Amino acid sequence: MDFKGRTADLDLLDGQLNQVVTRTGATLGRAVIVTGRRRVGKSRLVQEFSDRSGLPYFVFQATRGRNPAGERADFLDALARSPLPGAELVAGISVADWNQALRTLAIALPDDRASIVVIDEVPWLVEQDSEFEGALQTVWDRHLSAKPVLLLLVGSDISVMEALQSHGRPFFGRATKMTVAPLNLADVQTMTELPAAAAVDALLITGGFPEIVQSWRPGMSRPEFLRDATTNPLSPLLVAGELTLLGEFPEASRSRAVLEAIGTGDRTFGTIAAAAGSSGTLPSGTLTPLLNTLQAKRIVATDLPLSTKSDSKNKRYRIADSYLRFWLAFLQRGIPLIERGRGDLALERIERSWTTWRGRAVEPVIREALLRLLPDDRWPETEAVGGWWNRQNNPELDLIGADREPVAGAVHFVGSIKWLEDRPFDRHDYDALARGVLAVPGTEFDTPLVAVSRSGVQGELPLASCWGPEDLLRAWQ
Template sequence: MADAREGWACATQGRLVQEFCDRSGVPYVVFQATRGRNAVAERADFSAALAQSPLPGAELVAGLQAADWNQALRSLAVAVPDDRPSIAVIDEVPWLVERDREFEGALQTVWDRHLSVKPVLLILVGSDMSVMEALRSYGRPFFGRATKMTVRPLHLADVRAMTRLDAADAVDALLITGGFPEIVQSWRPGMGRTDFLREAVANPLSPLLVAGELSLLGEFPEASHARAVLEAVGRGERTFSAIAAQAGGAGALPSGTLSPLLHTLQTKRILATDLPLSTKADTKNKRYRIADPYLRFWLAFLRRAIPLIERGRGDLALERIERSWTTWRGRAVEPIIRESLLPPAPR
């Protein structure tokens, strides 16, 4: 079971899984769910993916119209071989669970009765970490049947190696790209921060600009309260009252609306909180921030600059970044330094 730190990371995660399958030398099937699609259409696509896969038993399930997920997953058990290894990937599992709660129970039943006795590696992928972790929790059907793997963005050392920058400039590169491989790859080796940004804001389709919108649209519609809260925090609001005032528009968001939104965004690892250093717990003075460095940069500088960039005035967007860069960086770098000072987790 693999999960990603946030939505944009899932594209990298999917690429890694595909590369793993291609290099494995064994037959495999990859199915990717579509958000918001009804369960009947998803099962039809799942059956079609099986029938078109190189799995030895694919022809045995061709044309199958599964009435439920139990039947659809049993067809997977028919398609995978008994005598040699194979791989089955189900991508964006949270979206399947969201649309059809039957999926979890069906997966557990088919795994226990049919798939677990075969030499098949079942990989479940999802970008919503809270949902993926819940699937493995006590009381859920798949409890005790999966091993977790979290795919994280590139480490600072990796960013430095790819960009060939000195230590200080590599930190800047991490703050801007978040360590996401596709964005880091667009940073030509040895290129300075300003030159990279100048090149990125000259192209409305550059990975630096596109990734943020894709990440948010995948989880939060533009008109949603959650999106408004994220944009308020991205603009620099850190306290509960300031976020409520900014996100509410004409009037502040009521506490009964904002509190569960903040809780959900923290559960999804999109927001993080910092507490005052004290001998006593002080939750009243907590400060909120965007957890991911790239999304923090995108919301602070690029979200509002997209109309300018689309009109060919990336130069104005760059000027705004340069004016605020030193101040913004001073605060944005703190979580990275704090995390780097933490002792490594025991193995």
């Protein structure tokens, strides 16, 4: 399958490799920690990068739960079969630990030209053998960094990968970090060949995960795509969600219950605790560490009201990527129907709630797009975009533009999102927005009002700015 998108990611890796090729870094070797959500395309990206480089490279992918001795044996076997110039020198070697295994890698690397080494699923190696990190640090300092090699350490457990370079850990200060995000709106639009508004729908459903986006045939409408997916139990749209969760949580756990509560619409600590408890409300002492872990893994995100007044306890929780949110809301319950040939019922459930679900799911995408468009000439000091709500969610305002977050020094605008196919932002929407403005700490009677609308604005409403689907797309182009 053709490799599409990821131009910026490939350019970042090319920049690191160029320092190795030109020998302009502090050491001959360069190390990069490559992380990102599971199934976001990290392995495919580094494989494509290695293939395009034209240089000798070695790729090793760890296996979860493997015996450390067996893992090292596989590492040496793959090394001996690799196209590295010194591969034949290490054939038949046996080692007792990772220190010896990584020193053997150094033997196989060339001295006179650049090469690439990829070690994939590093968290599983750390999990298997507590000595792996120390061995990596020792061999990097003494042997690998003296070779013209680009070492890519790849892993999906973001909390573990970030810990690798934290102060006090063996590999601290020896690598730069690169996060591989899902495909952005412009990439999704290019691959699906859809108009801007429809491409936003495609992004919300697929989350920008490459294998799902690639299953969306160019020009296919949202109903057509969902109809195809809900008639095929093996479609990537259905399968990827369960595989993602199994990769993060291989066994049934309370974390899964918490995720399912958030994914089906519970946003506050109290409602999540009530929904996730198997027999009564989940205690705070249990739920708090679960939420902290899910946030550390970047699976759950939190939002705080943005204004000039701190409100750090008024959090709202959401699933960080829209695909998993869509899967938890609609597809998890629909899979049994689809497997017995009643995908039509699953599709009906989606269609009944689609507009409501999309109205909430599109908000983080819009805020992120505005952050890429701002500051601009109209809003030269706006560097934070969020929302605002009180404890009762009355009012709840979709857009707050400010100079900083989490507590603003000044509120620059207040706005509303109306993402409907059959109605523009109208006088009724404007009046509701105007009534809610003064509830936001830091606003005045003349605070500018803005809107984001899928279907434009009705009449001559006194809005300071209005953005539409094409503007969101432009933010990523």
